[in-house]
Amino acid sequence: MIKDRIAVFDSGLGGLTAVRELFSVLPRENIVYFGDTARVPYGTRSVDLIRRFARQDLEFLLQYEPKAVLVACGTMSAVALEDLRTMTDVPVIGVVSPAAQAAAKATRNGKIGILGTAATIQSGAYEAEIRSLRPVEVISRSCPLFVPLVENGYVGRESIAYSVALDYTALLREAGVDTVILGCTHYPLLRPLLGEIFGENVVLVDSGREGALELANVLYRQNLQTQKPFATEHLYFVTDEVDHFTQLAGMFLNSNLEGKVRKVEIG
Numbered sequence: 001m002i003k004d005r006i007a008v009f010d011s012g013l014g015g016l017t018a019v020r021e022l023f024s025v026l027p028r029e030n031i032v033y034f035g036d037t038a039r040v041p042y043g044t045r046s047v048d049l050i051r052r053f054a055r056q057d058l059e060f061l062l063q064y065e066p067k068a069v070l071v072a073c074g075t076m077s078a079v080a081l082e083d084l085r086t087m088t089d090v091p092v093i094g095v096v097s098p099a100a101q102a103a104a105k106a107t108r109n110g111k112i113g114i115l116g117t118a119a120t121i122q123s124g125a126y127e128a129e130i131r132s133l134r135p136v137e138v139i140s141r142s143c144p145l146f147v148p149l150v151e152n153g154y155v156g157r158e159s160i161a162y163s164v165a166l167d168y169t170a171l172l173r174e175a176g177v178d179t180v181i182l183g184c185t186h187y188p189l190l191r192p193l194l195g196e197i198f199g200e201n202v203v204l205v206d207s208g209r210e211g212a213l214e215l216a217n218v219l220y221r222q223n224l225q226t227q228k229p230f231a232t233e234h235l236y237f238v239t240d241e242v243d244h245f246t247q248l249a250g251m252f253l254n255s256n257l258e259g260k261v262r263k264v265e266i267g
């Protein structure tokens with residue numbers, strides 16, 4: 001098999017925020033996506049367990065001989081990236097560093113908010129990365145209910161997600177942040193709602209999108225772009241029931257995934 005696929009993975013649907021961006025910036029590339037829907041959420045679990053899950057996820061994807069890997073999950077990027085890099089020689093890109101760079105560049109008043117899972121916020125990974133770039137004030141908040149809400153399709157203004165989001169964002173709004181990192185790749189699915197709550201003067205940095213842009217840069221710099229004129233096949237794997245994912249993912253990617261999502265067992 002020629003190494004000509006990009007592997008993307010997450011605990012569930014969230015990594016599709018990166019896939020959507022890859023479709024737009026690298027439309028000729030074939031993507032193999034893995035979402036560990038049977039074990040989502042990861043962000044409330046211990047670092048050891050997240051690392052174990054992450055290794056199993058990548059091990060599964062390495063069968064497809066990817067030429068590059070995008071860890072499209074803030075949680076795994078925050079606590080398992082170095083570990084994952086030891087498993088393969090191909091570039092393994094996370095979302096933390098690219099999103100931190102985008103936020104450090106975007107802030108005007110030097111106040112950056114970070115929303116992420118419990119494990120991500122506890123790791124301090126975004127904060128450390130931002131502070132290595134610029135001396136800024138960082139206000140972090142973990143949002144454990146966001147991932148289950150997104151996985152169940154509660155993302156609209158009229159849904160229960162709205163009142164949860166008002167609560168999770170209160171500290172950041174009071175602090176007057178002008179830039180907020182959506183540090184979990186599920187959160188951009190709540191973007192319309194969060195955009196309304198923060199208002200148009202606050203820049204929302206999409207970690208999935210920034211990770212995808214970084215991956216595109218790496219392919220370009222390492223001359224790994226495909227020679228094919230167009231993408232021929234995208235593969236989607238999940239570890240739990242296919243229908244739910246097919247429906248939500250299809251809606252989100254704006255494409256019909258009927259019959260294209262397969263269930264697998266790992267670990």
Ligand code: DGL
Nearest residue numbers: 014041042043074075185
């Ligand atoms: N999309 C994952 C992230 O970026 C969600 C983690 C979870 O499953 O809790 O952190």
